[in-house]
Amino acid sequence: MDITNIATPDFVEVDAGKRLGKIRSIFDREKPRGIIVTEDGAYAGVIGEKQLVRSRMEDDTKASAVMTSAPRLDRHEDVREAARMLVEGDTKIAPVYEGEKLYGIVTGDDILEAVLESLDAITVEDIYTEDVVSVGEKAHVGQAINRLREHGVSRLPVVDERGDLEGILTTHDIIDFVVRDDRRQGRGDRRGDLDRMLDLPVYDLMSAPVITAQPGELVRDVVSRMFESEISGLVVTPTDTENEVSGIVTKTDVLRALTFTEEQQMDVQITNIDLLEALTREDIVADITSVVDKYQKMQVHHAHVRFHEHKEKLRGTPLIQCQIRLRTSHGQLAGSGEGYGSEHAFHVALDKLERNVLEKKGVNADEKYRGQLVRKLGDL
Structure with a gap:
């Protein structure tokens, strides 16, 4: 299933220099599903309905101050890949292109409504x-x-x-x-x-x-x-x-669940992927795999890595929070940490995750030992 019939041309296109007062008037009058912001004719970002309505910025504020970045989607993109791109981009709305022509937008709600009847399997x-x-x-x-x-x-x-x-x-x-x-x-x-x-x-x-x-x-x-x-x-x-x-x-x-796969390779999803610097997706997958492999009986169904940027900086490098969450055959496991730059933050979170994985291994080993001890005592 793709997003051909899910994407909608119901949007308003405004220049990045447009004032919010004018945009609010357009939005109230036309009631579009979203707003695409362009700069010198090229796509620059999006403004969602809630961002616009709830913004406390003055009417003379430019659209560029409110817009957020969002990935470009092809009109024939697979719905699972579209969902992944929305989640990884940490956005609820994205522009949809047909070739090089801007066709419209798609939202997370549009996708969920389209697949609603298929969600009875989870x-x-x-x-x-x-x-x-x-x-x-x-x-x-x-x-x-x-x-x-x-x-x-x-x-x-x-x-x-x-x-x-x-x-x-x-x-x-x-x-x-x-x-x-x-x-x-x-x-x-x-x-x-x-x-x-x-x-x-x-x-x-x-x-x-x-x-x-x-x-x-x-x-x-x-x-x-x-x-x-x-x-x-x-x-x-x-x-x-x-x-x-x-x-x-x-x-x-x-x-996120729409992106789960049954492939042998671990399914990893990264939110705010644009915050990655020296790290790559392959590095993240390899590092998480090496941690999980320390507990052989655990099967990881899905891994979610989320980066969040704080305003604090050290010599120009932002303080980043990283959260790693695993859905495994032994329940959920997580690790989080902060560091300056995404690589530092990821490895702090990975260390915490490793401790939690090994703790889970230790708990299960203790339970197995206690079970053996009870059986031995029963034989006395």
Whole structure:
């Protein structure tokens, strides 16, 4: 299946120097699926609907300040490869070309809607993220923002003192609150208002009750729920309770699942691949393979490597966070770390992953020994 009939010509093309005020007017009038930004007639980037609507930048800001880069897709690209390119580009929208001519755009939602009925072969348990970053309901919004930035995530389950799920806080919740406050109070110097917002308890901004998913549910049903509720992710809770947080499942997780293969070579996906410098995809695959090979019984179904750039720099080299997540025959394993430059960050994360792999090996060995000991004692 390719994206020939999934891509849409429903987009607006604007120059990089176009002011946001004009673009907002065009968007409100024509209501396109997305905006393609060009510079000197050549493709430069994209602006999604949410970026435009939720942007707090002044109307005279140029489009180039809001646009994001996105990979060019061929109109006849395979849907799996298109999903991979969107995930690796860390974007929800991409330009589609027919030869050298710009045809239109495709979004992650377009792809998911097209393959929805085919998602009955996988369950939430197959794809969701177990290592969840949460925040306490009494924490300040400023603390939540720091946590979102630190971990490069867009949503935080909100928990009470017992760790029970109370709500969900997303970057969209925070931006919507700021934008609404802007419209209510005007734009001027509002540093004091923003400071007060950062001191608000998370409880005041979170969404509740939380729409959840269970590990055994079909991904098809969960994606349908996301579309109906106009959200991009769900908190995963155990089947027997909705208070405990087991993980997170997002539309991006589903897009990533579309790229899983059954080939002998490890399937590795890299988000924000443009941050790679000296590293290559082949280097990453080889290094992860050498770590996994230390535990022969483990089969890796899929590996996801995510790079996130911080603003901090050392002699011009940015601080990078790297997260490595493996889906294996022995469950999920992960490692994360930070370093200046992608190569340093990757190897810090790889060292952490190796410790976790060896720890898993040790735990299983201990369990095997305990089983042998119990059988011996039974023979006495």
